Amino acid sequence: MRFRTLVVSLSLGLMTCMTCMSHVGCNSTGDGIPEAPGPFGHTPKIDLRKQIERLDGPVDVMRDKNGVVHIYATTAPDAMRVQGYQLARDRTAQLELIRRLAEGRMAEVLGGLSPDLIDADISARTVGLHRVAKKMYDALPAESEAKKLLDAYADGISQFNARLNSENAEMAEALPESMSLLPLAAFEPWTGADVLAVARFQSQQLSFDVESEIAQSSFIAKWRATFNATATDARLKDRANLLAQYAAFKPIDTATVLPGFPNDGGHVQSQPIEIVPRPIAQMQVVPRAAARAPTPPAAFDAAKGFVSGLTTLKSFLGERPFTGSNNWVVAPSRTTSGHALLASDPHLTLSAPAVFWMVHLNVINASDPAQNLDVSGLAFPGIAGVILGYNKNVGWGATTANYDVSDVYSETLSGDASGVMFNGQSVPFEKIHETIKVQGQDPIEYDVLNVPHHGPVVPTIVEHKVVPPDPAKAVLSMRWTGMQPTNELAAVFGFMRAKNVEDARTAIRNFSVGAQNWVFADTNGDIFYSSQSQIPKRDKRAYTWDPNTFSGTLPCFVLPGDGTAEWTGEYLPEAYVPHVKNPSSGYIATANNDQVGVTLDGDPSNDKLPNGESFYVGGCNYDPGFREARIKQRIEAVGNKMTPEEMASIQADARSPLGAELTPKLLEALGRAEQERATPGSHPDLTAVVKNAAYDPALIAEVQDVLRRWAVEKDYEAAAGLNLDDNKLSTDPGEALASKATLIFNVWLVRMLGATFDDELGKLDFKSSPFDIRVALVNIVRSNDAVLFDDLGTDAVETRDERMVTSLLDALTFLKADPRAGAERNAWRWGAFHTLRFESLVPLWPSLSIPQGGDATFPRGFPRHGDGYNVDVATYSTGTRNLSQVNFSYSHGPTQRFVIEMDPAGPRARNALPGGAVWDDKDKHFRDEAELWRRNQNHAVPFTHDDVKAEAETRTLYSSSPPSK
Incomplete structure (x- = not known):
């Protein structure tokens, strides 16, 4: 196993070169003829020259003292190609694991060691991210910039992967020794469709709630079967109507993002229902005119393997056991500097390596200025560009919106189980054949059964294999906006080049799946918020919910598949999707909570549009409101004296x-x-x-x-x-x-x-x-x-x-x-x-955790403040209540600590990731960021040419020509 070579220290270039009479940064060949500099210029000194095929020109990669990579190129495809290559170098195994998770190919390389990965692959193949990604890629025009950038990014990863097994002596990069169980042959070439599959995988993490809808519906069904008016035990009977307290939608704190949205006449009219507690004897279940047979318990039992596989799949990269993301933006009227401020700390799994990778992309093309870029922030491994961050003019951040854009249907099988009954007619299944390779075993082959008007049938998984549905039993099917081709990367690329919040507003219209609460601030002093997304309209019969009895139909639970609760084919108009620019309050804050107050009366389904249609965006999985209230309280307390330091201190708030x-x-x-x-x-x-x-x-x-x-x-204060x-x-x-x-x-x-x-x-x-x-x-x-x-x-x-x-x-x-x-x-x-360990994505590699297992100072992990629903969320699991078995540690929190001041003279950003840039415990940038993050500190992120130069640690020049000898 080869190891990463040590890069020559920058300090070795401090002497004066007698050939060209320059100091640090001399690029002389030694014969008196200076070599042509890269796009960054003549200084600092080039430490390493490397060859990558298909570059239009030289590309500089500067790594600063915090490990952040800054890429300088003359064309946008060159920047993306080198981003892919450099990311593959820093996060080799993480990148491959993400692709295989998204496409249902994990068992191929690790299934022999972890059979649960077979179920995860079955779940992934059933949802079919790889299929929709192929459709999205094929729909791109051949000469479009988006296709060129995707292909370049994928090619950069592919070139690195090809070199992992290369015998070329100059190929210094290799997997860390601790990853030896992952065969080098697993690192295959990438395509643009692979990139889009990973992008859709991230969207799935943020908006696909099928497993929770199944689990919650199963719970409700069992509650009603156990605690009901016919129970012989009076105490069971007494609990018949207590579901509304056990699983209430009404938040604990009523703080909302946009109270009274929209404020131009009240498009959305609320019809509040007063829920008055009454003695059990007076509670009555109101009979419904269109009563439907409940979903059979057998259908929920049959779905357990799929739900388990989906949980395994999503837990690798950030399943959301607890919401916790925050962002807020403050207008110049509330800041000491008179510039807009923005803070963003999205919460996902705190793993090693970190979920995100920091990068700065700079493109200057004099002949084609449309290619120009200067953007810095977070990249999601496997997705081209910068997802969250800033450019010279605009900064942005996001939290999950928790809109309900996925549905589960209880289907009645036709007599021969070859299809389902819909509107009284038999509709045959569409079959999609899938073959799953398994390490050390024969492949698993099965057919995904697709209901044409809904989507895939939830498979029954028994002993890691799919068994056909029982003709005598009902099955579940699932529908999600992400199962159709969309173009979110157009929004991301639009953010990267936005000149003001209006440009960002235009770009965000392409964001259809994976709804986020986006906040923006620009150097003009404008602030903007939008949660733009495709939110399906449904038949009014999908909203027969009664909050008093906790019964009826509601899209966040299993719906009848008989044709009475269908999507209408339209989406909520943009005017009614929560958004605002420059609100009178002078700030906007979001925290996974109810955006406009649809749950404040306990019923998320009873609000109306002006034309009388239901205004339903979700509400069953909103945050209870504590963080939103606390952030607003802290902002209001500061008044008009907000500073970047105060923004960071709010991110660190640990009040319980x-x-x-x-x-x-x-x-x-x-x-x-x-x-x-x-x-x-x-x-x-x-x-x-x-x-x-x-x-x-x-x-x-x-x-x-x-x-x-x-x-x-x-x-x-929940202090450590x-x-x-x-x-x-x-x-x-x-x-x-x-x-x-x-x-x-x-x-x-x-x-x-x-x-x-x-x-x-x-x-x-x-x-x-x-x-x-x-x-x-x-x-x-x-x-x-x-x-x-x-x-x-x-x-x-x-x-x-x-x-x-x-x-x-x-x-x-x-x-x-x-x-x-x-x-x-x-x-x-x-x-x-209450401790935190950034656990290695693969438990077989414990030396790649932070701190490593057996650490002498922190044997149980780092001590941490917080306890749950704090702004700096640190929520431990209460899955078991047996104190001898409870693990008070946690694994879910902010994946950045980002604060930025949008100064017209140049944005000033600070950040820290929960882990270093490089996933190799022998590298100096393996855990340096984590040391700042766990102390609730951040560091300045260099952005201007001079700042990057001052902070540079190493410089590598990539070109398509062989490096000079």
């Missing part, structure tokens, strides 16, 4: 919104427990609790004091409490207090979730809820609904206070025994439990 919401209720319960201890019988529901041997009055008093002071002195350099206890009293309180609160929270919900989940045979039970807990704590607090596993009747105090006793017992906490309570620190 759940702590602020639930701690006062816990303290009230503890107060009543103490009253019961002092005056037995004053609170009978707590009598047994205060007599529990684990109830230590001195310890309870200590906890009360810590939690009260957490609120008053630290405003619920450990030094980030040596992992030792912080001696700062305030941080120690906040960290101890955060630890107690979160261990209590997990136990409280289990004490409240595990009995119902057990009855439903669900290990975890497909709905957010943290939000559900807030809902029922606020309402103090005794039914869900009562434990189905006991004969006693439990109350909210009893569950709260008992959960605290369990939490304290756990902490006293856990070695991470330590025997001394003053040393309890949240950061000892």
Whole structure:
């Protein structure tokens, strides 16, 4: 196995060259004749010259001291070709894994080691990103710039891959030794269609919610089958109508992106429904005129293998177990400099390597200025250009919009199972044959069954093979806007050359799939927001939802496939897709939350367009609103004195919104427990609790004091409490207090979730809820609904206070025994439990994690602040509520810490990635960015020629001519 050669240090060129009498940057051949410089100019010195085929001219690659690559070319295809080559060099294995994930080809190289990848491939082939990518590529005109750029980018990757097995002694690059299990033969040539498949894969990550719709619908079906009016157990009957509390759509905090959108007369008219809590006996299910047979449970069971495969597929690159992206833009009227400011921290999986790769593309072509580029920011490995970033005039950022653009249908099979019934007629399946190669095994062949008017049938996967649907059972099919050809790269290329926000607004009209909340700021001082996307209109019968009974049809759950809930063939007009330019507030913020308030009444489907049609954009998976509210609170508090530093400090905000919401209720319960201890019988529901041997009055008093002071002195800051350099206890009293309180609160929270919900989940045979039970807990704590607090596993009747105090006793017992906490309570620190490791994409390569496994200083990972729904989201999983099994670490967070000031004299950007530029643990840029990121710091990103020159670490000149000897 070969290793990357060390590049000659720039410091070796500090002496004066006696041939050309210049300092650093002399490019003399040694015979007195200076070589022609690359596009960057004569200085700094060229450290390495390399040959790439099919370049129009020389291309300079400057790597700065933070590892960021700056590419200078004279044609746009040259810039893209070298971007592909350089990315393949820095992120070799990541790039190949992404392509294989997108196209369903992982089992070909790793299926023998991980059979679950076979199911992931089946899921990917069924959705068919590779098929739609081929259609998109074939639709591009042969001489179009888009096709030329795609082909050039793919060719750059292909040239690098071809050299991995080359015997050429000058080929210094190779895979790190730790990746030896991945055969070099796996690195095959790329095509433009491969690039588009990866692009559509990213869109799938952001907008394809089929698996959640299946899981949530299955949960609801089981709830109704278990908790209903015919149940013989009165306690089961009492839960019949509590789904609205368990899985409510109404956000906890009502902050929205655009209150009252649109503000020019109210195009969208809301019809709020007041949901008044009533005793169970008075709740009645309203019969529906068009009652439909529910989806058979067997259909959900048959889909489990597909859902599991899809989860494996998406988890590699950023499945969204918790939303967490933020962005906001501030107008000049609110900044100290008088320039617009923008912040963006999109949240995906925190893996090694980072999801994104930073790059700067500069093209100057005097004969064809239309090719010119000067753009910097984030590239997604496998996608040409810059996805998020800035140019000389415009900066932009994005968060996921959470629009509902995918549907699942419950299909009734025709008699011979050769098709489905639709509008009373039999419609035959279309069959698409797929062959999946598997490492060390025979290929797997199967037919994707396609419902012509919907899409692929969800396959039944048994022991890593697809089995035909049972004629006696229903099947599920799926539809998604991303299954049709669109042209998002036109939007991306448009952003890169935009001269102002109006240019960006024009470009964004090409963004049809993978809806984002885009924010823009320009050097003119304008700010703009849009969530442009194809949002399908549906038959009005798709919206028979009743929030009181949590029943009816709603597109975010499985819909009937009989023809009554179809897409109409039209999309929501642009005028009604949330957007605004230069709002009177002077800022715009988004955080995966409800954009315009469609969920504030608890019903996302009852809003109307002026013509009476339904205005439905989604609402079942919005963020509960905590982050949006906090960002706005911080901006309002600063007023008109916003600075880049303040923008970055908001990104680092770790106030615990759940702590602020639930701690006062816990303290009230503890107060009543103490009253019961002092005056037995004053609170009978707590009598047994205060007599529990684990109830230590001195310890309870200590906890009360810590939690009260957490609120008053630290405003619920979720602090790590450990030094980030040596992992030792912080001696700062305030941080120690906040960290101890955060630890107690979160261990209590997990136990409280289990004490409240595990009995119902057990009855439903669900290990975890497909709905957010943290939000559900807030809902029922606020309402103090005794039914869900009562434990189905006991004969006693439990109350909210009893569950709260008992959960605290369990939490304290756990902490006293856990070695991470330590025997001394003053040393309890949240950061000892709440850690982060940037895990290698492939667990077989643990040395490529950050920190590596077995790290002496950080054996469990880096200590981190935050606990959930913070602006700097650090949400751990509560999939299990057994404290001995809970992993309080997390793996999902901001994939950049980007802040930019749009100064007309030149944009000033700062950023940090959760990992270095190069995925090779022997490289100096393997983890340097992560060290800044984990400290909530950032660094200046050089953009101007002089700044790049000043920050340059190495310079490589690429050309299609052999390097001079």
